[in-house]
Amino acid sequence: MVLGLALAGWLSARSRAWALRANSGSRLASLPNYHGWYVGLWIFVPTIIFVFIWDAISPNLVIQSVLASPAADGLPAIDSARLDALREARAVASGALASTTNPDALPMVAPFSDALSQYRWIGIALTVIIAGAAGAWSYLRVKPDFGARTRVERVIMAMLILASLVAVFSTFGILASLIFETFRFFEMVSPIDFLFGTFWSPDPMANPDNPDPTRYGAIPLFWGTLLIGAVIAMIVAIPVGMMSAIYLTQYAHPRFRAWAKPALEILAGVPTVVYGYFAALTVAPMIRDIAMSVGIANASSESALAAGLVMGVMIIPFVSSMADDSIAAVPQAMRDGSLAMGATTSETIKQVLVPAALPGIVGGVMLAISRAIGETMIVVMAASTAANLSANPLDSMTTVTVQIVAMLTGEGSFDHPATLSAFALGFILFLVTLALNFVALSVVKRYREAYE
Amino acid sequence: MTVIHPNLEAVDPKMSAEGVSVYYGDKQAIKDVSIAIPAKYVTAFIGPSGCGKSTFLRALNRMNDTIPSARVEGQIELDGEDIYSNKMDVVQLRARVGMVFQKPNPFPKSIYDNIAYGPRIHGIFEQKGDLDGIVESSLRRAGLWDEVKDRLNDPGTALSGGQQQRLCIARAIAVDPEVILMDEPCSALDPIATAKIEELIAELSSRYAIVIVTHSMQQAARVSDRTAFFHLGEIVEYGRTSDIFTNPIEQRTKDYITGRYG
Numbered sequence: 001m002v003l004g005l006a007l008a009g010w011l012s013a014r015s016r017a018w019a020l021r022a023n024s025g026s027r028l029a030s031l032p033n034y035h036g037w038y039v040g041l042w043i044f045v046p047t048i049i050f051v052f053i054w055d056a057i058s059p060n061l062v063i064q065s066v067l068a069s070p071a072a073d074g075l076p077a078i079d080s081a082r083l084d085a086l087r088e089a090r091a092v093a094s095g096a097l098a099s100t101t102n103p104d105a106l107p108m109v110a111p112f113s114d115a116l117s118q119y120r121w122i123g124i125a126l127t128v129i130i131a132g133a134a135g136a137w138s139y140l141r142v143k144p145d146f147g148a149r150t151r152v153e154r155v156i157m158a159m160l161i162l163a164s165l166v167a168v169f170s171t172f173g174i175l176a177s178l179i180f181e182t183f184r185f186f187e188m189v190s191p192i193d194f195l196f197g198t199f200w201s202p203d204p205m206a207n208p209d210n211p212d213p214t215r216y217g218a219i220p221l222f223w224g225t226l227l228i229g230a231v232i233a234m235i236v237a238i239p240v241g242m243m244s245a246i247y248l249t250q251y252a253h254p255r256f257r258a259w260a261k262p263a264l265e266i267l268a269g270v271p272t273v274v275y276g277y278f279a280a281l282t283v284a285p286m287i288r289d290i291a292m293s294v295g296i297a298n299a300s301s302e303s304a305l306a307a308g309l310v311m312g313v314m315i316i317p318f319v320s321s322m323a324d325d326s327i328a329a330v331p332q333a334m335r336d337g338s339l340a341m342g343a344t345t346s347e348t349i350k351q352v353l354v355p356a357a358l359p360g361i362v363g364g365v366m367l368a369i370s371r372a373i374g375e376t377m378i379v380v381m382a383a384s385t386a387a388n389l390s391a392n393p394l395d396s397m398t399t400v401t402v403q404i405v406a407m408l409t410g411e412g413s414f415d416h417p418a419t420l421s422a423f424a425l426g427f428i429l430f431l432v433t434l435a436l437n438f439v440a441l442s443v444v445k446r447y448r449e450a451y452e
Numbered sequence: 453m454t455v456i457h458p459n460l461e462a463v464d465p466k467m468s469a470e471g472v473s474v475y476y477g478d479k480q481a482i483k484d485v486s487i488a489i490p491a492k493y494v495t496a497f498i499g500p501s502g503c504g505k506s507t508f509l510r511a512l513n514r515m516n517d518t519i520p521s522a523r524v525e526g527q528i529e530l531d532g533e534d535i536y537s538n539k540m541d542v543v544q545l546r547a548r549v550g551m552v553f554q555k556p557n558p559f560p561k562s563i564y565d566n567i568a569y570g571p572r573i574h575g576i577f578e579q580k581g582d583l584d585g586i587v588e589s590s591l592r593r594a595g596l597w598d599e600v601k602d603r604l605n606d607p608g609t610a611l612s613g614g615q616q617q618r619l620c621i622a623r624a625i626a627v628d629p630e631v632i633l634m635d636e637p638c639s640a641l642d643p644i645a646t647a648k649i650e651e652l653i654a655e656l657s658s659r660y661a662i663v664i665v666t667h668s669m670q671q672a673a674r675v676s677d678r679t680a681f682f683h684l685g686e687i688v689e690y691g692r693t694s695d696i697f698t699n700p701i702e703q704r705t706k707d708y709i710t711g712r713y714g
Contacts, residue, residue, distance in 0.1 A: 254520070333557035337620070340515060341570045342547035342627065351569065356560045 005047065005128075009135045010040035016142050030149035038148040041155050042138035047131045054123050062090075062115045069111040090116075178430060181423035188417040189216045194424060200387035200403070202418035204410045211417040218425065220387035224304065224397035225429075228379060229372035232308025232393060233315055237372075238365060240312075241319030246349055248320075249327045261324065268317035272377040279310035279382030291394050302384035304397040311378050315368045322364020326357040326444075359443050366440035370433040376401040400425045454486060455701050457691020460678070465529075466491040466631060466661040467512060467549075472526035474507050474516060481507045483685040484526070489631070491661045494653060496672035496693065499682030500708065505665045508682070509633050512663065513549035514542050530631070547574050549631040550624035555640045556616030558608030558623075563600050566608040566619055567591060570627035586626055594622035595652055614645025621652060625660070632656065634664040638671065650675050669709055673697050681705045 014036030063086065089108035091097040093116055142148070186194070188211050197217015206212065244264065248257050284306035291303075330353050338348040354361070384396035385406050407422035465488035474482035482504045489495050497505040507516070514535060516522040528535050535545050547570070558566050567587040577583045587604070591597040596618045600611070608619055617637055624632055634653070638646040653662060653675045666672050672679050672693065679696040681689045681704075689696060689705045700706045 331557070333553055333555055334559065336515065336518065336551075337553060337557040337559065337623075338569070339518060340513065340546055340551035340553075341573065341623065342543045342545075343569075343573050344543055347573055351573075352559050 003044070005131045005135070006040045006044035009043040009131075009139070010036040013039035013139055013142050016139070030147060034148040034152050035142045035146070037152045039135060039138045039142065041152065043131045043135045045155075046134045047127055050127060050130050051123075054126070058119050058123060062112070062119050065115045065118070066108065066111045069115075175430070178423055178427045181420055182427040185417060185420035185424045188420070189213045194218050194421075198389055200398075202407065202421055204407075204416055204418040206418075208413065208416040216417070216421060218400075218428070220389040221398060221400045221403050221425065222428075223389055224383070224387065225373055225399040225401070227393065227397065228304050228308040228311060228383060228399055229375065230369050232305060233312035233372045234365070234369065236309055236312025237315040237319045237368060241316045241368075242323050242354075242361070244316070245320045245323035245327060246354075249324055250345060250349055250353070261321075264317050264320055267314075268321070270314075272314060272375060273381075275310050275314050276377045276381030279306050279378050283310055284382050287394070296394060302382065302396040303394045304383060305393040307379045307382040308393065310382060311372050311375055314375070314378065315372050318368040318371060319361075319364055322367065323357070323361045326360025326364070327353055329360065330356045359446060363440040363444035366436050366443070370436035370440070373399075373436075374401065374429060374433050376405060380405055400429050404429075454687045455689045457689065457695045457699075457701065459695050460691045463488075463490040463493075465489055466531065468529050469508075469512075470527040470529075472508070472511060472524065472528060474504070474511055475523045475525075476507075476519070477521040481685055482511070485685075485687050487680055487687055487690060489661055489663060490678070491630070492657060492659070493677040494657045494662045494664060494675055496676035496679045497663065497665045497682055498667075498669060498672045498679060498708075501667070503682040504685040505682040506635050509635055509663060509665050510551075512631070512633055513546050513551055515546075515551065517542065547627050548629050549633060550627065550629035551633045552617070552620050552624055552635065552637050554636045556613060556620050558611070558616050558619050560607065560609060562605045563591075563608050563611070563619060564604040566623050567626045569623060574627055576627060590622040590626040593625055593656070594618045595648065595655075596622055612645070614641050614648060617641060617645065617649060618652065621649070621656075625656070629660065631661045631663065634662065636665050636667060639667060646671070669697070681708060683708070 014032045085102055085108060088102050089112045092109045093112035190213060193213035194216050195218060197214060198219045199214060199217045200220045201215045203215060248261055284301055284303060287303055287306050288301045334352055334356060335348055338352045379399045379402050383398055383402060385398050385402060386396050387398050388395050404422045404425050407419055410418060467489040469485055469487050472482060472485045473480060485508060497509065499505050510516045511524050512528060516524060524536060530548065533540060559569060564587055567590050568583055571577050571583060571586050577586060588597060591600065596615060599615060611619060638649050656662060664676065676693045679693040680687045681696065683704055689700060689702045697709055700709060
């Protein structure tokens with residue numbers, strides 16, 4: 001309805017502006033369309049704000065008027081029974097329920113439906129009045145020399161600002177809720193036990209009021225995350241990503257590059273669950289078989305190595321794409337200078353291009369690490385939930401993200417320290433990736449300034 | 453057709469080009485250019501923008517190889533050897549024919565490592581002490597030693613524009629080339645830095661054959677012994693610098709040096 005009113009305002013203002021232009025024969029300061037938008041926005045924005053406010057306050061007004069009616073005297077005195085009766089009467093009155101079973105609610109149905117329809121009409125009337133007033137006021141301002149264009153521009157800017165604030169505020173909201181739950185956890189288990197303990201085995205069935213802090217040592221999780229995400233994955237991703245970037249920027253034919261670079265970037269869009277299948281069904285059994293064949297008897301089918309390798313493959317496009325961009329951003333003059341000294345292409349790459357692009361490459365690697373550390377699906381599917389503190393990559397290991405999933409989907413109640421530990425883990429993970437991103441972005445930024 | 457000024461004395465050429473044409477894809481940038489470049493002289497290429505002088509300069513040490521669409525026809529010889537033949541190693545060629553670019557392009561390394569770059573690549577030193585000697589003598593010859601001797605470990609990019617360009621010249625002479633190609637080496641520099649580079653060119657010409665591309669006719673007149681005037685991909689006139697500027701034969705040369713176009 002509001003949209004219809006706004007559309008009417010838009011059309012009428014536009015036609016008025018056209019008419020003005022035809023009559024005066026002079027140029028308008030703004031195109032008729034802008035006058036249309038101006039009036040349309042003036043109708044739409046205040047009215048929609050009113051509709052939201054009305055939705056929020058009218059239920060209370062309805063209740064008040066119902067309570068004021070004589071039928072309300074028959075209601076039970078106990079608060080909860082009273083509220084039940086009111087709720088049921090309201091449901092019947094608005095048509096959500098066919099009939100009432102609560103004898104107290106029955107006499108309230110009639111006043112409720114009266115009040116509901118009364119307030120609905122008041123609401124509609126107020127909406128129309130507000131829309132009409134705003135529309136009339138703005139409509140009267142449609143004149144040849146009126147700068148509707150700049151005003152509409154300002155409204156658009158305000159909308160864009162609003163949109164960008166959504167992301168910022170939701171980040172703060174997420175952080176706030178994390179911090180809150182984390183503190184609740186730390187009230188039950190001390191941060192020192194959590195951060196420095198080496199045994200992780202929360203028991204969701206244990207008495208929640210008296211958790212055993214020795215079972216909440218997160219070191220094995222941090223270790224598993226580090227080994228899988230930052231060590232094994234990077235051993236795969238950094239050399240492969242770098243070499244593919246070097247090939248693509250320096251040796252590949254432009255036509256091949258135009259085809260291969262987007263293809264590589266598409267790899268980054270493959271859902272991580274798919275990688276997870278690959279890790280769990282193909283890579284992990286293969287690694288176990290290889291380990292058995294070289295004589296390691298107790299090789300696990302859920303090894304850190306499998307998860308890390310597949311994660312490394314997943315990260316390749318990130319490393320490669322950042323390295324590619326930063327190598328391509330090294331000025332051609334630098335390359336020419338080296339080649340003109342009689343250096344070969346590979347000497348030029350090794351001695352000039354890669355050192356010059358290093359900050360960008362480091363930034364890319366850091367972003368990739370933070371991505372790998374936060375990655376869930378691959379490790380959920382390929383690594384295990386057993387928290388081992390082991391240097392052997394063939395052992396099964398678990399990561400922070402896997403444990404967050406395990407704890408939140410476990411049987412424990414929401415108030416249980418085992419469940420709350422997920423928030424503490426998430427908070428730590430958030431801090432670590434935030435720090436990594438921050439460092440990476442500042443490194444990349446400094447590097448960009450170096451050449452401009 | 454190139455007009456050779458009659459006063460031009462014949463000397464043994466260090467480099468010579470015979471019927472050279474350069475194409476970028478289908479576009480012909482250089483048309484049938486022939487020229488002899490003598491040792492221990494400064495040869496200037498002048499001409500309006502887009503006349504092909506830089507393209508021809510880059511053909512002299514095969515820098516056009518780095519542009520995929522570029523193609524060179526004709527014959528260019530260094531000491532009588534065809535530089536485009538299969539027997540010529542482009543790495544060796546570029547060590548013998550060095551190049552200095554329009555914009556100073558020091559590597560993102562220390563001053564010392566910038567100079568040591570070429571000697572290290574080509575292995576033209578026996579031990580560390582030799583390398584120090586090469587760095588010092590190159591910087592001295594480029595007139596930069598006194599300014600940077602206390603901060604050889606500072607990054608090359610921290611120097612001023614003129615110092616950077618002299619660093620690039622020092623870097624080029626560190627591998628002891630026979631020919632130095634300079635592509636508008638002063639176009640990004642202020643007049644004082646330009647004067648220093650011009651002085652340096654005059655000194656270096658006692659050891660090397662120098663070819664300089666320049667937009668500035670005054671610069672060509674100041675620093676060069678011989679001048680070739682390029683127009684639309686051809687050398688219109690080639691002769692002693694004094695003859696080209698005071699007594700040109702071709703009408704196009706006259707028009708250009710009197711500022712009629714360009």
